[in-house]
Amino acid sequence: MQAFVMEELGEVGFLEKDKPEMGPADAIIRPTKGLVCTSDVHTVHGAVGERENLTLGHEVVGVIESVGETVEDFEPGDRVAVGAITPDWGSTAAQDGHPSQSNQALGGWKYANVKDGTFAEYVHVNDADANLAHIPESVSDEEAVYVTDMMSTGFMGAENADIPIGGTVAIFAQGPVGLMATKGAVLQGAGRIIAVETVPNRQELAREYGADEIVDFEDGDPVEQIMGLTDDEGVDAAIEALGRSETFEQCVKVTKPGGTISNCGYHGEGEYVNIPREEWGVGMAEKDIKTGLCPGGRLRLQRLLRLLEADRVDPTKMTTHEFPLEEIDEAFHLMETKEDDIIKPLIDFDN
C-alpha cells in the first residue's frame, strides 16, 4: 500500500509499505478523510526525535476493512472515527484517570509517534472496541474527522479551564485548537470570551465560534489589553493554545488569583516554560496550572459526534483547503508556512 512518510528528519514522501497486521482485539480501517495537523509538521522537523520512514498523520475517519477475533462491536464496512490518541485502557495510568498517559508520558499518542500514522491506504487500530466509534448517519466524514483531535483537544482546553458559568476566559491563539477552545468555552458556559489573535480570517472565525472580543497583539501588549478590558481584575481562566513560553507567561499574568491556566499548546522549544514569579503570587495566589493531551477513546468520540449530530458546532468552517492524498505534500507545505490563510487542509483519500 502507499503511505505518506517522514523518510528522515525534514524529508517527506510516498513509500510502498506492507498492509498492517493486527492482533485479536484490533482493527484495520481504510481512511476516507483526514486532516493535517501542525504537530505533523513539528514531527517532520524532529519534535519527537528522529524517525525513519514513519507514516505520518493522526486525524482520520474511514471504513473498517477487518477486525480481530475478539472485537465485538465493529465489523467490516462500518463507518468509524478513530481517536488521534488510542490509549491502553488497562494500563495503570488509565486506571488512574489519565488514559492519554498510558504506559509513559503521552503514551496514548501512538500514530506517527511510536507506530505508523494514518496517511496510508490502511491504518491499524489497537483495541478497536475501546478506541473506535461509529459515525452517526447524519454526520459527514468531513465533520467527523474533526472529533479525532481538534474538537477533543480544543474542548479539553476549555474543560480543564474550570470556567464558572458566566465567567470570563482569555484564549491565546486562534489556530484550530484555539478556535475549538473558544467554541468549547461557549459550551462550558463562559460569559465573556476574549480571543487573542492577529490573523484576520482567524479573528473572524473566532467571533463566529463565540469570541466576544478580539485582542490583537499587534495593537500592543495583550496583558495590558486584557487587564484593561477587565478593570485590572484579570480573567477567571486563560487558555494557552499556541505552545510558547511567552504566551504561557501572559496567561499567568492575566489570570486572577484563584483562577486557572489551561495549557493545550504543544511546547516544542526551550529548556523551560516560565512562570512569572510575582504575578504567580510568589507561589501562593492559587492560580492552578493544568495541562492535557487530546482525550481519546470510544466514549469521548461518541459524545463529540453527538454534538455534531445535534448541530451544536460546525467544525468544517475551519476547512480552508482540500487535497487528494496524492497532493498531501502541498498541505504539509502550507501548514508549515501558514500561507494562503490556511487553517485546516482536508485530505480526501478517495480521489
Next chain:
Amino acid sequence: MQAFVMEELGEVGFLEKDKPEMGPADAIIRPTKGLVCTSDVHTVHGAVGERENLTLGHEVVGVIESVGETVEDFEPGDRVAVGAITPDWGSTAAQDGHPSQSNQALGGWKYANVKDGTFAEYVHVNDADANLAHIPESVSDEEAVYVTDMMSTGFMGAENADIPIGGTVAIFAQGPVGLMATKGAVLQGAGRIIAVETVPNRQELAREYGADEIVDFEDGDPVEQIMGLTDDEGVDAAIEALGRSETFEQCVKVTKPGGTISNCGYHGEGEYVNIPREEWGVGMAEKDIKTGLCPGGRLRLQRLLRLLEADRVDPTKMTTHEFPLEEIDEAFHLMETKEDDIIKPLIDFDN
C-alpha cells in the same frame, strides 16, 4: 409603605408597614420589577409553616434608596439585582462552600421565610457589598430579575448534574426552573437534552431553550420512553425540576450507572422521597444524588448578568403575563391554578 403579605395561612393582601431599618453593612432598595415564584404560593399554603403578615416575594431588581455606613461599592440611585438567597458569608457553612445553608439548612433563604420579602415599596438587603450586583446598562430590568432565582436555580440544576461535554441529560418538568435547567444544560455542553413535559407552550419553549427531544408523560411511562430513546443505556444525568417523589424515582431509574441525579425541585410533601432500591444498584451503582438551593451572592449575580449582556440567553421568553403591583393577587391566583398557560408573571412596581 404598602406591602403584599401573607396575613395568615392561605390569606394574602396588602398591608401598610413601616419602612425597613438597616444595619451598617446593609442597604434599602426600591423594587422596579419582580417575579412571582411558585414557591411563594407554597409558602402561602404553609410549606414553611405559619406566618403572620409576612411580606411575600424574593425575586426582585430595583434602585438603591440608601446604604449603611460601611457599604463601599454601592450608593443611592444604583440600579441593582438582589439575590433571592442572601447568605451570611462569614458563617461556617459559607466557609465550607455552602453559603445557601448559612447558619441552618436553607439559611441563606431569608426573604419571605425568616424576614419580610420583596413585594413592598422598600426592601432590606443584608450585607449589601456581598449580596447585590450592579445591572449592566444594556440589560433591562425585566431580563435582570431572572438572575435572582430562575437562572441561578435552573443553571445550578445543570451544573450539579456534572454533564460531560456531549453527554445526554433528561430534565423532568419544564416550568421556569426546568426551562432554565434546559438552557443550563446547553451551557454545560450537553449533546442530547431530553425534556419531560406535557404542557404545549412549555414543550415549545423547552425546544427553544435547547431540548432536542420532548417526552410527554401522557404518551406513556417516561422511564420507558427515555430508556427506549437511549437504547436502554440511560442518561448521563437526570435533573428533577418538579419536586415530587415519583419524578425523583424516575430520575434514578433513567440514570445510567456512574451517572448523576441533580435535584432542584422543592419537595413539599410526604415523609419520604424514595430511592428505587434495585435501579439504584442496591446502593452500589455509583449514581450520585446532588441537591442545591439557589446560589446567591454578588459574584454569582454578576456572572449571570454577564450572560445576559452577552446575549447567551433570553429569559424573558418565560414572561407570559405582566401585572402592576396592585394586581399581584391575580398573579398569585394564576400561579396557583397554572391557568392561561402561565409560566412567569412579571410584576411592575412603577405602574
Next chain:
Amino acid sequence: MQAFVMEELGEVGFLEKDKPEMGPADAIIRPTKGLVCTSDVHTVHGAVGERENLTLGHEVVGVIESVGETVEDFEPGDRVAVGAITPDWGSTAAQDGHPSQSNQALGGWKYANVKDGTFAEYVHVNDADANLAHIPESVSDEEAVYVTDMMSTGFMGAENADIPIGGTVAIFAQGPVGLMATKGAVLQGAGRIIAVETVPNRQELAREYGADEIVDFEDGDPVEQIMGLTDDEGVDAAIEALGRSETFEQCVKVTKPGGTISNCGYHGEGEYVNIPREEWGVGMAEKDIKTGLCPGGRLRLQRLLRLLEADRVDPTKMTTHEFPLEEIDEAFHLMETKEDDIIKPLIDFDN
C-alpha cells in the same frame, strides 16, 4: 478440581469441576488464602437471583498457575492478589471513570455473580495485567487478602465521604466494611470519628482502628445521640456500612447541610431506600448522596498493598476465625448467624 458451590438457592457444598480455561490476556491462579464475605451468604440466599452450581467466593490471594500469551507483567509462580472486582477496562463505563460498573450496573463484579468464584483449586482472572498485583515480600498472604475487598470497599466508603481534614464523621455499623471505613476515615484526616455499633468486640476493634466515640443504638436513638454529641450541628459526613433503609435514613438525618452521605452497604431488601424529606432540606440542603462498589484493578491493589507494606494498617485484627478449605461450610454458617463474635473467617487453601 474441587469447588465450593451454591448448588441452588440455600444449598452449598463441594463439587468436582473442570479447571477453568483462559483467553490470551487472562491468568489462572491457585488460591492460598481467602475470606468469606457476608455478601457470599446473601448470594446463597438469592440476593443476585437463582444460580446452579456456581462456585462461591470473591476474596482471594494466591500463586499464578499459568498466563495467556499476551500477558506481560506476570508469570507462573508469582504471588498475587486479585481484586474482588475485575473490571473490563476498555468499556465505556471504565472510560467514564466507573470501572466497577463496566458493561452494566455492578458489571465489574464477576466472581460468584456472573462467573465462578474463588473458593476452588483454580481461579480464572480476566485481563491479568490490569487486574492482578504482585504482593510485596514483607506482606503476608493473610494481610494481602484484605485488600481484595474489605480494605478497598471500606476505604472507598471513607473516600466518597469527602471528609474535610479535621472533620467529623459518623460510621453506621462496624462489620468488616465499617471497620475499614473507620480506618479509612483516619487515613482521610477525620478529626472526630463516631462509630455506631452494639457488639462489644466490634466496638473495641472500632476504637483500635480509630473511632473516638461509640454510639450504641441499644442505648437509644442513634440520631439523637449523634446530634447530642455534635451540639445539634450534625456531622460533616455519614457512612452507611450496613445496607438497611433505616440506617440510611439515620445517615441523612445526622448529616449537616452541605455534608455528604456515603453509602457502602449492600441494600438487599425492600422496594425503596428512603430519604427523609424534611431532614433532606426538602431537596435543597446540599446533602450529597454517594454510592460505590469496591474499586478493583491493579493500581488500586498496589496502593492498598503499599499501605500494608508501610504498616499503616493491620487488617488481620479482623480475622476472628480460621478454617481449612474443607471446613468452609462452617465459616459460611458462622457468617450467617454471626455467632461466636465472628468478624472475618480466614480460609486456608493449603491445609
Next chain:
Amino acid sequence: MQAFVMEELGEVGFLEKDKPEMGPADAIIRPTKGLVCTSDVHTVHGAVGERENLTLGHEVVGVIESVGETVEDFEPGDRVAVGAITPDWGSTAAQDGHPSQSNQALGGWKYANVKDGTFAEYVHVNDADANLAHIPESVSDEEAVYVTDMMSTGFMGAENADIPIGGTVAIFAQGPVGLMATKGAVLQGAGRIIAVETVPNRQELAREYGADEIVDFEDGDPVEQIMGLTDDEGVDAAIEALGRSETFEQCVKVTKPGGTISNCGYHGEGEYVNIPREEWGVGMAEKDIKTGLCPGGRLRLQRLLRLLEADRVDPTKMTTHEFPLEEIDEAFHLMETKEDDIIKPLIDFDN
C-alpha cells in the same frame, strides 16, 4: 503598648504604640503564645516591600480583651486562636472559594503585611465571628498556636497534592511547613512518603511525622534518588515546601504523568519559577500545578484544633526554642541563621 516592629528594611526593635481600635464586627485579643515564622524574616528583608514601624508576627493565640457590638459568639476572657490569614468573607474571591485571595492576590494575609502584626500586647482581629475559634480545654496554648499557620499551611500542601489513598508522595524540605506537609500526607492516606532534607534533626522529625524514606540531597541529585526509589516511575505527587525554582523544577521532574505538584513554598526571589519543558511532557503530561496560601477562618481553625484534641498530631515536637517576648529578637536572629538546629521558636507573652 509595646510592639515588636520592623522599623525599616532590615531593622527590628520594640516600639510604644497605641492600642488598636476596632469596628463593630471586630475583636481585640491579648496574645499568650506566638511563633516566629521564616516569612517574618523575609518581611524584614523586604519581601513584601518597604514598611515603617510595622508590627511583626502572624502566628498567635490569646485571650479576648474586647469585642465589637455585632460580635455574637465570642466575649472577653475567651481563649482563642486567630488565623494567620483573616479573610474578608464577603469578597468575591471568597465567594469564589478563594478566601485567602480576598480583594487582591494574597489579600487574606493582613498581619505584618497590610496592617500591624501580632507581636504586641494587643492585636486587632477583623470579623471576629468568622476569623476566631475557641481553643478546646484539653488543648494547650502551645499546641493551639500551630494551627494558625504551620498546620494549616502544611496540611494544605498535602490536601492540594491530591494524594490517592496508598499513593506515593515526595516532600521537598522539612522545615516546619514541610514537616506538617509530611504529617498531612499521612492524614491524606499516603502509602509512601519520601522526604527530601539534609539537616539531621529535621530528618529525624520527618520520620516521626511519617516519612518512610529520607532523601538527602547531599548524597546526590534528589531527582535521580527519587526516580531510583520508584523504579523510574516517579511519584503521584510532589510537594514544594522550600520556595526555590530549583526545588520546584525537581518536583516537576519526579512527578509521574497525571500526577500533581503542590507548591506551598514562598518563592521570594527571581523573575521566574521554571517549569522544565521536557519533563512537563511539552505541556501535555497532565502534571497539574497547584498553589495555595494558608487557609484561614473559624471553620478551618476549629477542624485543626479538633485534630489536636483527638491527639492525631503533636506539633509541639517542632518547638526547639522558647523565648519571652522581650527576647524575641534572638528568635528572629536564629530563624535567619538557622543556627542551633532551630525549627520553631515559641514566644511566651506572659513572662
